[in-house]
Amino acid sequence: MIGLAPWMQMGFDHVSSMNQTGRLPHALMIDGPGGWGEVELAAEIAMMLIERSGDPRTIAHPDFRWIEAENSVVKVDQIRNLIDFIQQTAHLGSLKVVVLEDAQKMNLNAANALLKILEEPPIGSHLILVTEAKDLMLPTVISRCQRVSIRKATREVVVRWLSEQDVAAEESEPLLIEYGGAPFHVLEAVRAERKSLWSALKTARDGKTSVSDVVDGLRNENIVEVLTRWARFLHRLAVEDRVGPDGLDFFDDLIDARRMARSNTGLNRSLQLERLMFKWRGLVILDRQKN
Structure with a gap:
């Protein structure tokens, strides 16, 4: 595990203090904007409660479970399996701990079933719900949990933390734009050896490489994620006043293409990306700063 980033420390310390003073609630909700360590904070809290170390997804412990979505x-x-587990007597110590990742992905029946255990939690049971989209959850579920919210840190703090994870500033800066400033998404991209989209976009504009070759270099990427990252770059250019009305029209084109990609499983991704790359190549971008 990576450990606690600076912006996660306050939440962890708060939960640790409640645990030490016997005030830990039966249900916690770790929420944040996504990619800011929500899952990692839940993991650290869970390991603290069961007094273990390591990756909680793979750890073997009779009083702990990690649950995540199946097919989204x-x-x-x-x-129901969670409820059966948490109602059993603890084997080691007195606590039963469950982490529910992506809690916003519960269907209605699942959420209603969870409500029953939230309303009448067994003694010594602790549920840790994790979400990056609490607005998609039932208000009645949220109201029965004590929230531990992760707040965004400044860009300087994030860049410094990424450098401590061996991600140099020149590598992290464009990736932070692509991934909406979310440091854990950036770290995941680096460790998966996913290159910055910006280099591909610059290659498409310089004319030295064919558009089809540029698109082929993105063949292993999720098209929805590519279009999202592309739109973030264009938004940054617009904020810097480096594109004109045609740039804003192209932004709308990217958003429309992303909407189609999400809803159309039969979409020809190569043709769609090539069409957008040709438009991108013809887009006027003012050189107000060094790229």
Whole structure:
């Protein structure tokens, strides 16, 4: 595990203090904007409670479970299994701990089933819900949890922390734009050896490489993520007043293409990306700063 980033420390210390003074609630909700260490904070808290170290997803412990979505949905059977588990007597110590990742992905039946255990939690049981989209959750579920919210840190703090993870500033800066400033998404991209999209976009504009070759270099990327990252770069250019009305029109084109990609599983991604790359190549971008 990576450990606690500076912006996660306050939340961890708060939960640790409640645990030490016997005030730890039965249900916590770790929420944040996504990519800011929500899952990692939940993992650190869980390991503190069961007094273990390591990756909680792989750890073998009779009083701990980690639950995540199956095919993008947390199903009612998973919650029923959670309830069966947490109602059993603890084998080691007195605590039973469950982490529910992506809690916003519970379907309605799952959320209603979870409500029952939240309303009448067994003694010594602790649920840790993790979400980056709490607005998608039932208000009744949220109201029965004590929230531990992660707040965004400044760019300077994030860049410094990434450098401590061996991600140099010249590498992290464009990736932070692409991933909406989310440091854990940047770190994941670096460790997966995903290159910055900006280099591909600059290659497409310089004319030295064919558009089809540039698109081929993105063949292993998720098209929705590519279009999202591309739109973030264009937004940054617009904020810096480096594109004109045609740039704003192109931004709308990217958003429309992303909407189509999300809803159309039969979309020809290569043709779509090539079309956008040709428009990108013809876009006027003012050189107000060094790229």
